[in-house]
Amino acid sequence: MKASLDDIALFLDVASHGGLAGAAQVSGTSQATVSRRMTRLERDLGKRLFLRGRHGYALSAEGRALLPLARALRQSGQQVEDWTLAEARPAPVRISGGTWTSLWMATRIGQVWRPDLNWAPVFVPSEARLDIARREVDIGIRNDKPTQPWLAAQPLRHIHYAAFARDAACGGWITSGNIAHPTPSARWIRAQDGPAALHADDPRLAAQLAQQGLGRVVLPTFAAGLIPGLQQVSDPIADLSHREWLVSHHDGRHDPPTRTALRAIATLARGA
Secondary structure, eight states, X not given: OOOOHHHHHHHHHHHHHTSHHHHHHHHTSOHHHHHHHHHHHHHHHTOOOEEEETTEEEEOHHHHHHHHHHHHHHHHHHHHHHHHHTTSOOEEEEEEEOXXXXXXXXXXXXXXXXXXXXXXXXXXXXXXXXXXXXTSOSEEEXXXXXXXXXXXXXXXXXXXXXEEESSTTOOSEEEESOTTSOOHHHHHXXXXXXXXXXXXXXXXXXXXXXXXXXXXXXXXXXXXXXXXXXXXXXOOOGGGOEEEEEEEETTGGGSHHHHHHHHHHHHHHHTO
């Protein structure tokens, strides 16, 4: 039986990351799925590629022999893809995230994107969760791991929040977002003692109000560099800390422009 090229690519991930856990993380699949596909690859090739033990997956002699061939195959595939896309117009890839995540990414996207690549970022900032399954967007940056089986996810950075103001003497909270569907930070503010001084639908407007000394806002700490004139006036808020997830459609993520975009965004976020 002919071996799957996708399984050979996953074999490289297992070999490069020393086992199932690392391969599952970079590929956006479960460890159980990685294990099943490696067993299938061994069956298709008629070779024992791994030595399985308490300490994980180690390459067998046959696995070590396959490794350079698999690397060459991946490189050849990338060369064919690059050649195919050399004259093609970049495909738009719609990326949704919260306002601050989108702004942060827009200020740094030039580190991982060039006009001659096969994709072009289209930023869709939204505090609401847009529907990837219905292709409202291609990629979502979310604050929790999706449970739907048609979505794939890989973890990014840890996000922390704190209160920011022009100075520590500023009192009263400034909230933002849809009042009927509050964000976690807005719900946290509601639970605090003291009145909310002002409200703005757009988080950027709330930050501008805080810049004038009219109150405090809760922001992700990475956003501090985007807003001159504000300083952190509280410790990180443990109740709001979370892991950020890079989410895409389970099938759509294999589309070359989307796949390239996912790699770029992951590189950008993990290097933060």
